[in-house]
Amino acid sequence: MELTAGISRVDRVFPANRAWADFRDVILLQPGWLDSLGLAKSLAGEGWKAHISMDTREAIKCLRSSNIYVGIVLLDASFSEETQSELLEVINESASTEWIAIVDPGSMTSIEHASFLSAFFFDFHTTPVDIRRLAYSLGHAYGAAKLGEASRGELRLAINQRFGLIGSSKAMSLVYDDIEKISRSDEPVIVAGETGTGKELIARAIHGLSHRAEKPFIAVNCGAIPETLVQSEFFGHNKGAFTGAVEERIGHFEAATGGTVFLDGIENLPPLGQVSLLRFLQEKELTPLGSKESRPIDVRIIASASPRLRDAVATGLIREDLFYRLNVLQIDVPPLRNRGTDAAEIAEYFVDRFNRGKRRNAKRLSKKAIATLLDYPWPGNVRELMSCVNRAAVLSISRLITEMDLGLLRPARLNGKTLREIKAKAIEQAVILALAESKSITSAARRLGVSRVTLYRLMEKHSITVPGVEHVAG
Structure with a gap:
């Protein structure tokens, strides 16, 4: 097994007029050779401190416990496919790390060596090592890694700033296009999708892009309104209109004048509420409970519903005439399982949000954790993903969130496998x-x-070993 070492930026003695915050710590990894201590001492003279670990397992542990930006790898003349697999296991642990190889001059005649260097390394140096040139390369690699990390963060931020939604899949691109088109209209909209897909966010995006953006956006949970209070909640009431009505009160629709009312879960609206809503959509005016006077109100109605919208109409959960009044425009929100790699983008956003304000011990997702996220069907959609990632970020004991921290089992697929x-x-x-x-x-x-x-x-039987468990068995 090749020797592995981690290298971190040495704290220098700076002039008193320089702020300590101007300087950063850097950790690097280095599969090495017998003179690794000599190399570490030479690098220390150039401002780098080496922490040596003896195998790839220790290197991975170092990656998982620290923010790694630069790696050094020794590829000697005995480079083999097994060595390559071990090194790739380390390299794949962190997308933020740039790697530099130190190679034997004679090994550069190997096409396999050259291909491996070209595919996975920022730069390479031949032995004997010129420490100053190596330190110069480390600085460039560090800068490239930080720039790459920043650009990935800005990309996630840009995606998140677009309508308050996250995801760059083709399915969501179609939703974005629909949002832009629908925001130019004042017609009623139905946003259909599974629970947890972000239907209210889409309604808010439509409102935010429309000419009504400066006016109120009021969300109403249709399933939480008792049938006896629907008219009062929607249209308000006069004093004495019913027992307990001790003062005049305006309803949600009047409170949203000039803006948007979002009716969440329209299929849960009681029958009397559906009749009242239908009348409002037809007349564009409301009558408070206990009043004989109607008054015009300018609001846009956006309603959300389950994907089985037409089934709800067929079974009578939604009145057919109300459905046709509301369903002038419709957006179908795809479930997370049909959104390609969006789950990874969303998960990284939630991790970034968890890390805000944390100068130390910031968390990040391992590549295996990301693969697990993409393989899971997410029946609870984005809401379930948010809960899962936040829980893993809180409970993970290292700075790298692993697939185990997520607590998810990948769904089984047949792929020609037997039941056994x-x-x-x-x-x-x-x-x-x-x-x-x-x-x-x-x-x-x-x-x-x-x-x-x-x-x-x-x-x-299954060759399972779990470090940290055996020694406490009892």
């Missing part, structure tokens, strides 16, 4: 998850409902 193979994989995943969520073998076995002996056999 699928069952074995499910057992393996259950054991891994139980071990990750437990402090000892005993508690993991109890969680699974098996004996410790059975759990040890399952671990041996």
Whole structure:
């Protein structure tokens, strides 16, 4: 196994008139050779401090516990496919890290070496190493890594600033186009989609892009209004209109004059409310409860509904005439599982939001965690994803959020597998998850409902080892 080392920026002695905040710490990784201590000492003279770890596992641990911006890798003449696989495992841990290779001059005749360097490294140096040139390359690599990290953050911010929504998939691009077109109109809109897909955000985006943007946006939960109070909630009431009406009160529609009323879950609106809403859409005026006078009100109506909108009409949950009045324009919001890599973009946004104000111990997602996020079907959509990522960020013990921290099991796919193979994989995943969520073998076995002996056999059968669990088993 090749030697691995981490290198971090050394704190220098700066003039008193320089602010300490002007300087940054940097951590690097370096699979090395016998003179790694000599290299570390030479680099220290150029402002870099080396923390040496003896194998790729320690290097990955270093990546997961620190913000890594630059890596140094030694590729000697015995470079092999196995070595490449081990190094790629380290390189793939962090998208923010730029890597520099130190190679034997004779190995540069190898096409395999050249291809590997071209694909995965920022720069390379041949032995014997010119420390000043290496330090110069480290500075450039560090700058490139920071620039790449900033551009990725700005891209996520730009996406988030577009209508307050996140996602660059083709499915969401169509939604963005619909938002822009619909915002120019004053016609009623139905936003249809599963729970947690962001229907209210889309309604707010339509309002925000329209000429009504400076006027109120009022969201009303249709399922939370008792039928006896619908008219009062929508249109207001006069004093004495009913028992408890001790003063005059305006309703949601009048409060939103000139703006937008968002009716969330229109299929949950009681029948009397649907009749009242239909009348308002036809007449464009309202009559407060207890009053005999009607007055015109200018508001735009946006309603949200489940994807089975027409089924709701067919079963009578929504009046057919109300449906046709509301459904002048419609936006169909895709579920998260149909949005390509949007789940990763959204997850990184939530991690960035979690990190705001944290100068130290900022979290980030590992590549395996991102792969797990993209493989999960998200029945609760963005709302479930937000809860999952926030929980993982809080509970993760290192600065790198792993797939285990997410607490998700990838959905099984047949892919030609037999039932026995699928069952074995499910057992393996259950054991891994139980071990990750437990402090000892005993508690993991109890969680699974098996004996410790059975759990040890399952671990041996599936070649499962979990550092940090065995030594506390009891």
